[in-house]
Amino acid sequence: MDYLRLETFYIGVLFLSSAVNVGVAVWLRTRSANEQAVRLFTVLLLLHPIVGLLVVAELLAPSQSLAHVFYGVHNTTLVAINVVWFVFTLAYANRTRILSRPVVGLIVGYFVGTATLEVTNTTHRAVWRSYRVVTDPFPYVEGEPTLLFLVLTTIMTLFHLAGIGVLGYHLLFGPSRSSRRTATLLVGFTMPLVILVLWGLGMVPGPLNGAFIVGSTVSLSFVAWAVFRHQLFDVVPLARERVFEELDEIVLVVDPDYHLLDYNQSAKRAFPELVGATGSPLVEVLPHLLDDGESFTDSFTTYENGRLDEYTVDTSQLTVDASIRGYGVIIRNVTERQQHIRDLEQQTMQLERFASTLSHDLRNPLNVAQGWIDVTIESGDLQHLERSQSALGRMDQIISDLLTLAREGRAIDDHELARVRIVDVFEDAWETTTTTGARYELELDADVVLYADETRLRNVFENLVRNAVEHGSAKSRSGSDPPVGSGGGAVTITLGRLVDGFYVEDDGPGIPLDQHQRVFDYEYTTAKSGTGLGLAIVESIANAHGWTVTMSNGPDGGARISFTNVELVDAEVERPTTS
Structure with a gap:
C-alpha cells in the first residue's frame, strides 16, 4: 500500500501548489495596477491550479472513462496556459501590435480546435490512439499519442518558446532599467521546460x-521576488502602456527622487546624453528640466x-x-511653432503700421492733389496739375514701399535660398538705382x-544705395549747394566684410547716436520727400533671412549698416548640408 501513501502525498503537493498559485494571483491582482500585462498574468496564474485540480480529479476518478475525460480537459487547459503565456509576454514587452485580427483568429482557432479534439477524443481517437494505466509509482492515465497530437503539441511548444524569445x-x-525584471521572468518561466526534460528522463x-504544476511554484517564487525586489508591473511598464506607445513626442520616466528610469527613441535622438544614463540623477543628465533641481520646469531653451x-x-x-x-x-520641440507665432506677431504689427500709414501718410498727399485739382478747375490754369502730379507720385512711392515691405518681410524657406555672389548682387542693385554720380568701393573678395x-537681397542693396545717395551727399552734410568742382558732392559707398557678415557704409554725415535705434522704425525719415520705409524694408528682409541688422557710424563718420549672423563662404567651398 506504499503507492497509496505516495499518491496521497502527491495529491497534497498538487493542492498546495494550486493554493499557492491562487494566493499569488489574488495578492498580485490587489497590489499591482489594472494593466493589460497584470490581467494576463493573473489569468496565467489561475489556469495553473485548474490543471492541478483536474490532475487530482483524474487520479481520484471512480471510472476509467471519467479519468479519460479529465485527462483530455487538463491537457486542453495546458494549451490555454501556453497561449496566454505568449500573449502576456507580448503585452509585457509592448508588442501587442502584432496581434492583428487574422493572428488572433488563428490563435483562437488553434485553441478551440485542440480543445474540441481533446475533450471528444474517446469518440474519434484522433489525438490519443489509446489510453493505458501507468502503475509506477502510483496508478495514473497516460495516452498513446497520434501524429496529430505531435503536431498540436509542437505548436503549443512553439507558443512557449516564442514567449521566451520575446x-x-x-x-x-x-x-x-527593466532588464532585471525581464531576466527574472525569463529565468522563472524557463523552469517548465526543465521540468519537462526531467520528467522525460x-x-x-x-x-x-x-509535475508541470508543481514546478510552477518555482516560477512563482521568481515572480514574487521580482514584484518585491524590482517592482515588476510598476512604473516603467505602466508608463510605456500609457505614454510611450501613444505619443511621438520626447518621453521620459522619472522616479520620485528625480532619477532617470526610462526614455523613448525620440528622447534618445534629441538628447544623446541620455544613453547609458538610466538610474542617474536627472539634474546631472538634463539639468534644463529642473528648476533649482527641485521641480520640473515648464519650458527651456538649448x-x-x-x-x-x-x-x-x-x-x-x-x-x-x-x-x-x-x-x-513629455517634452515637445516648439521651435517652429514659436517662430510661427513670432512671424504672426510681426505680420500683425505690419498690418497695424500699414493701417497707420494708409490713414495718415496717404491722406496728406491726397489732400494736396485734391486741393490743386480744385484750384485748376476754378482757375482753368493747367499748370497747377503739375503740383497734383507730384503729390500723386509721392502716393505711388508710399504704396510701392508698403507693398515691398509686406512682400519681402515674410519668413524665407530653405528652398528659396540660393548660392549667390554678394558682389554680383550689389552691382546689379547699383545698376538699377539712380546714383547721380556716386561711386562704390569693395572691401571684400569678389x-x-x-x-x-x-x-x-538686391532690394536691400537698392534701398541702402538710394538712402546713401539721398542723405549722404555734400549738400546733405552742409545743407547748401556743393561747391564748384566738388563733383556734385557725390557720396562713396563701401561694401565690406565682417567676421560674421557684411556691411554697407557711406562717407556722408552719418546718423546722430541717439537716432541709431530709430532709423529702422516705420516712417522715420530726415527728408521731406522720403516715405520713411526704406530702412524698415531692409530690416524686414534681414529678419526674414535670420540675420541681425544694426546701425552705427563708420570710422570716417558716415552711416554704416551692418548685417551679422550671416553665413559667408568662399566660392569654392560648398555649404554643409543639414539633416
Whole structure:
C-alpha cells in the first residue's frame, strides 16, 4: 500500500501548489495596477491550479472513462496556459501590435480546435490512439499519442518558446532599467521546460501535467521576488502602456527622487546624453528640466552647434495604489511653432503700421492733389496739375514701399535660398538705382558667396544705395549747394566684410547716436520727400533671412549698416548640408 501513501502525498503537493498559485494571483491582482500585462498574468496564474485540480480529479476518478475525460480537459487547459503565456509576454514587452485580427483568429482557432479534439477524443481517437494505466509509482492515465497530437503539441511548444524569445529580445534590446525584471521572468518561466526534460528522463514521478504544476511554484517564487525586489508591473511598464506607445513626442520616466528610469527613441535622438544614463540623477543628465533641481520646469531653451531649440515640458504623476511611483515627462520641440507665432506677431504689427500709414501718410498727399485739382478747375490754369502730379507720385512711392515691405518681410524657406555672389548682387542693385554720380568701393573678395533670396537681397542693396545717395551727399552734410568742382558732392559707398557678415557704409554725415535705434522704425525719415520705409524694408528682409541688422557710424563718420549672423563662404567651398 506504499503507492497509496505516495499518491496521497502527491495529491497534497498538487493542492498546495494550486493554493499557492491562487494566493499569488489574488495578492498580485490587489497590489499591482489594472494593466493589460497584470490581467494576463493573473489569468496565467489561475489556469495553473485548474490543471492541478483536474490532475487530482483524474487520479481520484471512480471510472476509467471519467479519468479519460479529465485527462483530455487538463491537457486542453495546458494549451490555454501556453497561449496566454505568449500573449502576456507580448503585452509585457509592448508588442501587442502584432496581434492583428487574422493572428488572433488563428490563435483562437488553434485553441478551440485542440480543445474540441481533446475533450471528444474517446469518440474519434484522433489525438490519443489509446489510453493505458501507468502503475509506477502510483496508478495514473497516460495516452498513446497520434501524429496529430505531435503536431498540436509542437505548436503549443512553439507558443512557449516564442514567449521566451520575446522576453529574450526585450532583455537584450529593451530599456536597460527593466532588464532585471525581464531576466527574472525569463529565468522563472524557463523552469517548465526543465521540468519537462526531467520528467522525460524519468527523474520526476507521476503525470506530466502534475509535475508541470508543481514546478510552477518555482516560477512563482521568481515572480514574487521580482514584484518585491524590482517592482515588476510598476512604473516603467505602466508608463510605456500609457505614454510611450501613444505619443511621438520626447518621453521620459522619472522616479520620485528625480532619477532617470526610462526614455523613448525620440528622447534618445534629441538628447544623446541620455544613453547609458538610466538610474542617474536627472539634474546631472538634463539639468534644463529642473528648476533649482527641485521641480520640473515648464519650458527651456538649448543652443548647440549654432542651432536654437525651444521646448515645452508637461509632467504627470504615475501612481500605483494611490501612491506616487514616478513621473511621466513629455517634452515637445516648439521651435517652429514659436517662430510661427513670432512671424504672426510681426505680420500683425505690419498690418497695424500699414493701417497707420494708409490713414495718415496717404491722406496728406491726397489732400494736396485734391486741393490743386480744385484750384485748376476754378482757375482753368493747367499748370497747377503739375503740383497734383507730384503729390500723386509721392502716393505711388508710399504704396510701392508698403507693398515691398509686406512682400519681402515674410519668413524665407530653405528652398528659396540660393548660392549667390554678394558682389554680383550689389552691382546689379547699383545698376538699377539712380546714383547721380556716386561711386562704390569693395572691401571684400569678389568670390565671397552667401545663401539668400537673391531678389530680396538686391532690394536691400537698392534701398541702402538710394538712402546713401539721398542723405549722404555734400549738400546733405552742409545743407547748401556743393561747391564748384566738388563733383556734385557725390557720396562713396563701401561694401565690406565682417567676421560674421557684411556691411554697407557711406562717407556722408552719418546718423546722430541717439537716432541709431530709430532709423529702422516705420516712417522715420530726415527728408521731406522720403516715405520713411526704406530702412524698415531692409530690416524686414534681414529678419526674414535670420540675420541681425544694426546701425552705427563708420570710422570716417558716415552711416554704416551692418548685417551679422550671416553665413559667408568662399566660392569654392560648398555649404554643409543639414539633416
